[in-house]
Amino acid sequence: MSFAKINDDILRTLHPPGFVYYVAVLLALSALSLGIWAFLHQAQTGLGVAGYEHPILWGVYITDFVFWVGIAHSGTLISAVLFLFRAKWRTAVARASEAMTVFAVATAGLFPIIHIGRPWFFYWLIPYPNTRDLWVNFRSPLIWDVFAISTYLTVSAMFLYLGLMPDIAAARDSVKDWRRPIYRVLSLGWLGTSRQWRHYTALYGFFAALATPLVISVHSVVSWDFAMSILPGWHSTIFAPYFVAGAIFSGLAMVITLLVPMRRIFKLESYITVHHFENLAKLMLTTSLIVGYAYLTEFFIAWYSGSSFERGTFFDRMFGQYWAYSWTMFSCNVILPLILFWKTVRTNLKALFIISLFVNVGMWLERYVIIVTSLSHDFDPANWAQVYQPTWVEGAITLGSFGLFFTLFLLFVKNFPAVSITEMKETMDRSAEADPASAWPKPV
């Protein structure tokens, strides 16, 4: 095993793709096109084409928003938090997770815009001097969201780019095709001098230290969109940690969903090993247990509060008109992941991939259940009969968001090193023999 082999193996992913890749890109682009078309229809016709009806005025779009913000979180967990803990196994999966973070936040950021009635005025959310002499309301959690999400997107994009810089330079010096001048510009003329590495390593550490509290704050702020209201089922102090744990849980599932096919398509089996997946599965199991504990605590608080409205909302959540969503959510997020206690499941990639798909579905349903059941079962019994039915427009836009996310991710992994070359070389034991898997530190 040598530095040159790592370079060649990882840069091989930039070679012209095969049939499967093109099919995947075509599917993603088709979904994206459908989403754009549905959004244009909504913009032209009005928000009435969504299934909103009083009192359920938040629905699929806010569900999508929370879902995509959540997906972003595990990327930062892997790239920043595990970096601070010196968990070296993160190296193989950090780049894909970081990229996933950036694309997921970018996708999430579109949904508040899609959700508002006049999306062309979205910039009114940003505080800027204007002729109306008005400022935004900084006491509103929605404005906290603007600051939290834009900060998260900016910081995670810079973090990703910083890590990429030496790798783009390696691509610049190896790739011979039309992309070479692009890599030259994007590498910013990186030389790899000791002086540059000194500043690079210092900043990388600081980014990790800044991103760690940031990731906790972002989903806490998102949870306060709900918790700051007085609605039964939302007004709870448990929301911030509950949302952060759920976000990391869903993000880890998405990492597994993306990495299993990526590893196979790009033949990265020597770098992304079963040990890495097993560690991801352990993290997923841990966060699943936290999420399960939070679900049960919510019910306990509802009962212990003595509030009939709080109790009514939670009873309705499990046994009311949305019972099927709630039970599916509970099964996917709490019961199914329990099989990860078995090592044979954790080390079986097919099983992990299937579980991760169920968890993705379960976590999307979690946000849907929280939003819709609470809104449909508020303080006014006259509203309780209302059933929210998402329309095809909401479905198409949701599908389009998956299309956007996968398009960005697929383009990224084909044009930039999908595994960090620098960190792989750093963690490699240069004395290791031909078996690359034996060169990496064994996961704890």
Add this chain to the structure above:
Amino acid sequence: MAKRIEILGLFDQGKTAAASAREILESELGTVVAYSPVPDHALDQALHVTVSPVRLFVLIGGLVGCITGFAFPIYTVLDWPMITGGKPLISIPPFVVIAFELTILFGAIGGMLSFLVLSGLPRLIGKRAPDPRLTNDLTGISVTCKQDHVLEVRRCLEHHGACEIRG
């Protein structure tokens, strides 16, 4: 002024490159710039690399962000006083969220800008990496020395196992 010559030694091990750099600097044969595909602590020690000042700019950025995060919302509520939810105009708890986010944002931007400036980036024109293998698997020691020291420098690089010497 005597003409200065640039000599590049390529090594396949960072440790041997560091040893040659140390010897050249200790013998005062010339100035050394090291290139490597990964951060190399042996090289840092040989070149007496000090702690990066990036941390200072992260701190300054963070402090500016924190102050801005409180000052800006306070300015806006005083500029157009409008009570919402019966809360005081200057409500510190909600402004903490803005201040926290801006602390992180400005700290990160300060760090990134200082990193670029201190590292001499972007460098889209002018000097390029002396060898494409320096981002791949080789460590390079570039020595700028007087004409009189060329032989000595070459001997030192060779002695420490340079696989290729140029210049």
